[in-house]
Amino acid sequence: MPQKNAPPKKRGTVKIMEERCKGCWYCVNYCPTKVLVVSPRLNSKGYHPPELKEEPPDKVCIACHLCELFCPDFALVVEELK
């Protein structure tokens, strides 16, 4: 049995192609660990892209790739950390 508060095994990070983002925030909403947040920045089209805001040890990107599948704009690339 994994311990309840044990740090997640798989870790990742997200490359955000800000210029492709249109600010739908599916990624922000459906990220299971809520590590994506709406950034205050604006891209050239006037949308707020997401940004990664981890709070280790447990609020981290677990490389589930869900945001990558949700993103309608092909703006996200999840990289797994090994």
Added chain:
Amino acid sequence: MISAGKKSTMELLREEVESLLRIDRLPHVWCPGCGIGITLNAFLRALIRAKIDPNKTVVVSGIGCTGRAAGYVNMDSFHTTHGRAIPFAVGIKFARPELNVVVFSGDGDLFAIGGNHFVNAARRNHDILVIAVNNFTYGMTGGQHGPTTPTGAYTTTTPYGNPDRPFNIPHLAISLGAPYVARWTTYHLMQLQNSIYTALHRKGFRVIEVISQCPTVYGRRNEMKSPLEMMEYFRKFSVRKDDATFDEMELTYNGRIVVGVFRDVQGIPTYEERYNDIIRRAQK
């Protein structure tokens, strides 16, 4: 913590998605949160996983927001006329049965102006995969009602609510003998991808209906103002039921969405296979 070693399957998949897009054309034309991009992503991933040669794959679209999909895939791709994606694809497939032919188009394109082609191509069982993006409306022209708009829904041409009855697409496709018929929403990321993957391995006239959000011109007139609200509707109101009855497959205004693989049968000869027999007979 430094990513050095071998790339994971998912990372490789993402790289290949990039290579199958005409990235010099991104960002694409679709609105924030539009479901067409999600569907396209699922299709590309399924294609890669199915290990089908993209150079032997053709994507044919009609006209509409969904019709623009052909313009973003880095494969042989055709943006045809409104409603005519299916017969255009039929010509390609019949001439070169070795090609993998996919129609990617919208509900209006496939079922209103192109309805006759859908019906007859399904009946003949051409070996084509049809990905039908159903956003309940004509997105491209500003959100008029179409053949899949639920009864009661508000659109620019049904300002008092839609008096029409919408097509029950899986029912229609099954009644025409289509060997693979499924429905998903854009919330069903993996199920949709897996379903396309399966369908790519099947033969004959395969239909996958994708219930997709058009927040811009449909959602905001129908109590779903943001992309997220539409996605939440799909999340909360979808139920998987592979053995659904035709009545259960029917869609109602902001009601339950029954999803699943409603039909998956193999061994029905395709038109292209049957024509090979014709050639043999003619040459006897």
Added chain:
Amino acid sequence: MKPGYYFWSGDIAAAEGAIFAGCRFYAGYPITPSSEIAERMALRLPQVGGKFIEMEDEIGSIAAIIGASWTGEKVMTATSGPGISLMNENIGLAAMTEVPIVIVNAMRGAPSTGLPTLVGQGDLMQAKWGSHGSYEIISLYPDSVQETFDLMVDAFNYAEKYRVPVLFLIDGMLAHMYEKIYVPPEDAVERIERKRPTKPPGEQLIYEPDEDLIPPMPRIGEGYKIHASGLTHNEKGYPELTPQAQERLIRRLNDKIRKHAEEIWKVEEYRTDNADVIVVAMGSNARAVRTAVDEARKEGIKAGLLRPITIWPFPYKYIEKYAVDYIVAEINYGQIYHKVKEYASGNVELLPKMGGELHTPQEILHALRRYKK
């Protein structure tokens, strides 16, 4: 077909001529008086390894042949006026995306359902202007079963060479008329294939024209990652929705035909030397004119026949060439008459018939007598 003599209708000759020209893909929907073309193709194409499909309508038929053409096949469909009316949107698509296709129109009495079994020439302007926008097509119109067969080779050659829809006109009379015809040996004619890309995938822009304004055409499945769209597009084939891109593309689509018009023109000039009056007539209607011209000459009337075989681009230089009076005898209420008027220096008279029958030699002769000097 084995070389030799056959007794065929215009419809059969159109089908056999197409196969002789290399056509191996046909999609169509039956309509009088063109249905025998579909029937012949259904019988013959599978024998030569080709494909025939009867589609659900004419819109599907033309869409299917455009798709098939992208695989490298020589393709055809055949119909009559009502079918052309349905096809017109996709004729524009083929013109815009530069796809070689051949469309036979067996013209009948019109408009609407008109006279299904009887002759008409009311679709001459439709052939040129049927779809929306400024574009050029090529249109040919033979006057005999033999010429129908022979001209099919030219029709396919033009479609392939210029990457353009070719509207092959016949009429209700020609379609159903039987004549003895000669099929030459396979190697007796030149068959032109569309220009192929010279650069490898990745380097070849899909719509980059050569000096002749015609881009080479890759096939589906070769790795060129073709993108073709009916939207205004740039040389990559990508939509570019600007006045500048429109200016470049539409000019080129038209100029690639206009600049080669003289190579495309085929005109029969019958006894036009030293003529005072020339009858312009096309298709099966020209046959009576030939007889009438002979009779008129016997009576001392210096008459001639000018028969445009190429209807579009209109062979206007042949009209300009003669300082004569023209009579335009056509089975409509004045179509090519207006083109002749545009270029003639002398008087131009319209001798129309509304459809259902051709002019008789007597009617033509009667008109010619007014020009006796």
